Amino acid sequence: MRTLLLSFSCCCLFLLTTAIAKAGDPEYPAATIPAELKAGAHAVKRWEEVQFKLTGTGEARLINHYVITVLDESGAKYARMVEWYDKLRTIRSIHGVLYDASGKAIKKLKQSDVTDEAYLDGSSMVTDDRLKRHSFYYSVYPYTVEYEVTVDYNCTAFFPDWVPQDARDMAVEQSHLLVSVPLAYQLRYRQVLYEGAPQVTTEKDIRTYTWEAKQIKARPDEIMAPAWRRRTTAVLLAPSGFEMGAYKGSMNSWEEYGRFTYVLNKDRDVLPAAVKQTVHQLADGVSDPSEKIRVLYQYLQQHTRYVGIQLGIGGWQTFDAEYVANKGYGDCKALSNYMCALLKEAGITAYCTLVHAGEGQIAFESDFPSNQFNHMIACVPRGKDTTWLECTSAYLPAGYLSGFTADRPVLIITENGGKLIHTPAYGPLQNQQLRRLEAHITPEGNVQAKVRTISTGMQQDDLLQRLHESSREKLMEWIRTALSLPSYDVNRYNCLEQHDTLPAIEEQLDITARNYVAISGKRMFIEPNVLNKSSLRINTEEQRRSDIQRVFAYTDVDTVLLTIPGGYTVEALPKPTLLKSRFGTYASVALVKDSTITYIRTVQGNAGTFPASTFPELEQYYEGMYKADRGKIVLVKKE
Template sequence: MLLLISVSNKNIAQNIFATNKYDVRLIAPELTKNANIVKRDEDIFVEIKSIGKAYIYTKYAITILNAAGDYASLFYKSYDKLRNVSNIEATLYDDYGEKIKSLKKNDVQDVAGNTGFAEVGDDRVKLHNFNCKTYPYTIEYECTTELKGIFYLPAWLPIENEKYAVEKSKLTVLCPADYKLRYKSFNINKEPIIATVKDGLQYQWSIEKLTAIDYEQYMPDWYETTPLVFLAPTNFEIQNYTGTMVDWKSYGKFCYLLNQGRDILPENIKQKVHELTDNVTTTAAKIKILYEYLQQNTHYISIQLGIGGWQTFDANYVATKGYGDCKALSNYMYSLLKEVGIKSFYTIIKAGVNEQPIIPDFASTQFNHIIVCVPQPKDTIWLECTSQTLPMGYLSSFTSNRNALLIDENGGILVHTPTYKKTDNLQIRKINATVNDDGKLNAIINTKYKAEQQDKLHGIVNGISKEKIKEELNEQFSLPSYEINTFNYVSENTSLPIITEKIELTANNFCSITGKRLFINPNILNKSTYVLSEETKRKFDIKIKQEYIDIDSVEIIIPKGYKIESAPNDVEINSKFGTYNCKYTILENKIIYIRKLEKNSGTFALNEAANLSNFFAKIYKADRAKMVFVKE
């Protein structure tokens, strides 16, 4: 008993007299709520020496509360000829803030930064991890990054991910007194503190006590939910190229300058281009021929050499090698079109299904991909030059419905790429099935996927073996033990591509049989899985980015001798989020089930959360309704 009291008093004393700055008990309780990580302190100091030189001094400490936060313990810094990383220091602390160990110089790994798609590159990565598994623990890192050119400046993002809280974070930027720093902030209700200091002009932002953000389905983009500051230069220099970035026009002029003169084709390719197109009468047909020529004679790799992140390899390089990255392939396509007198635009864009959108009123380096835009009198043709299989004019969800920057000698013009509507994004399925007396289902399934609804399948069908496809199909459907007997895919490379899928499968125990009764859910393959729990408690507005239509027509022949005992009512749901209806018909021993879901895109106010939850809950329930048959 005396020992127990003694230990208890010790714990109380430790809590009261915690003096180590990284003692976990010093973290305010509201910061650990729903958090896997707490950023204890962060100090980022950006020193702009000139238009061609800057240093970033970074020091931060984070407490990892549990295994879900381990990903943040990895120190990962890329470098190349334009960036150098040095002065790396690190310390690991226990939950009381007591030092466990410090980083030794040879603990830092220095590895090639090339990905599986990269064939050539000079980028490398310095990385380190203490690999601590005793929670909670705290790590402190600091390093210096030298920028040999300020075409890109870092963003300040105190909350880096969901379930990530912040005790305090600070960004300081020091630049020459005559240099105008450009910045744009989000979700910060105060301007930076600007002061004249000995070495120039200083800008400073600071923030404290940010609670963790929980992930919510259909959240707005990250910059709309959390404090964030973007930085960008006015004048800059990089490897003897100078430019300005005050607006998109000047940004585009620099990009044009960087790639000027790299569109000269070798003579043999010029001859080939004219051989292919000189007798073709329409511009659209010429574009199609040249795009397919590109697809058939080149392939994609990533190239990261020198200023390869921004400057393309020339057209001769691609013609000779037969490969290139997005810049080189797009420049090559631009060059092919130019040779036959077709005006096109080298176009920079931020690609990715879930990427944050470009901030339209803040010209800066926000891009990661290049495509080609070919304006036509009645329409515009967009070309994704890294794909060997996409049809001419189709961008996919990878680059659709977002801002992009057209580049020419006059500078940059911000435009919007095509948005595919729900009437474009179709999944139309027809199922003919029979059910045996033992509840086994035999089904022939024909499905047509169109536009964005076929994007994922397009990558699978054109990217992996038949054996791998069958493995994926065996995991795809929510059916009791089933077997894929045959499958086949047919692609239609129209302007909105279509993939038709035919599958024959057998599913054991599809129906449950109890005594004389047969229980069947006629929605065989398209049960909604959306269930938004406690959505009335969400913090953010609702942002649904993609819209589509699903139509399922199912016919099931049941064993003879059964009659209907009970059937669900037809369902019709109308909402600003979309519409849903399903209908049941019995013709002798045949079930006919028709289901249609139209899902709308859009941004909806926070107070609509309960309505959204209710919309999906009704669909979830309707999709699982069963019909009951009784044996006569």
């Protein structure tokens, strides 16, 4: 194996020497980029070769050599080199060259210009992850940068993915992926929007797979599109057998990957004697299992806090339950493991569960076992009453996951291996916003309103976070700018939380909207939809290319009661509107009785993936909603 590694190193040195030798030649003049690749692009990837070679069961090397021409200021972000490393991967070398528009080399990277800094991901507070960064800080467009970065892995659990087109506003002239593995090794890969099979060659005891992509044009911005990895050419790689430190595992199936994770964290759920005693004091007198889970989850929330700790293999192996008990903190793995240990002591079986967390679209390959996870939660399997616990939250109620981890595949880690299942999806009956607004219109055109809003499920997620993570001053600062009114004063604002498996928040709001009503002569013009107008208009002449993906299903019901000022009568009301589509249903109606106008608006939005061919229907639906939400009531002053 050492001979193989030496041969590979010599080969890489030859390639690097060749690349640097040519650095002074006009290799990449911007003028030679085809016009069709410049259209809609801010940068063009001229050439790329990604080499990944498995040099041993626990070692690998990645060489990423690429050339990017930046066409304008908006493409400058693609000219920056950023590479992360930790105890499981080491940056062996970085080389770079800057070219002007003609393709002439004008500057080479100096190692002293490469910054080395801690990697701060916004959640990890203790980590050995670091970043190396470099930029030529050049702004005479167009210009070209060339980089070659070599990274050595001493862990083979994570293979890189190949996505030639980094973003929709980048075009690609040509890109190659070369993956070399020993003949006896089973390389696992998943092709996305790639036609044909890779080229496979064999030399001695090494098998090499080659993929290539050419002439990929920039794409228009498309709303409600699937995750980028679903829309562009990609090859996803995953190991079969792998090593992480002293641990060996397999990803040939979810069951095997789960078994590896179980062994990695085995016997780390032993609680200190004092905590065991506390568990029994809290739970032994409780007969209802759901209540017992709630009590122990509340104990976790009150006595621990989330601190991201990512040190070496500790980024994947949990700190044990005694550590969390003594320190009072832990990362998602440590807190989930601790929660499972508390439940185990109370006689309740629970499992740590891997999940890819995050709001919005999640690109997950359920039939391609691999490390697609970035978070851990706890699962208490009880048939139809299965309880999910987000152990890093200090305020989510037991059994509620929020939009952060709901409705997606997860891997439960058991002593018998992993099992892929799905977290609950919150639909339009769970994600509701029910609002009642009672308002008085003054002769000056102001609106004095009392508003009561009940939000449930994912409709209350953002507000719940604000209530627990912002001060009262920050909360009031937000509410003074959050409403879609041109000018208003907040006279009173209060919130009442309802902690349940499906949480709810009731808001009580008193406002004065100044000059909301337009006055012209003896007429007043009022938009009865005061607080919930649709702002989305879809006007595009481009042909839709991507499927339409809507990840949030919801129900909004607005009831508005407007008391008109004395001396006025209703001259005109908006026409009733009913819009039905596969994307949702919209209805609005305005009625008048005596001096009170009642306006009712109901919207049910559907989640799902819809064919690109249905995009005209989506345009029509949102345009109809936009116009209906701005329908006006006309009042006329009595003679």
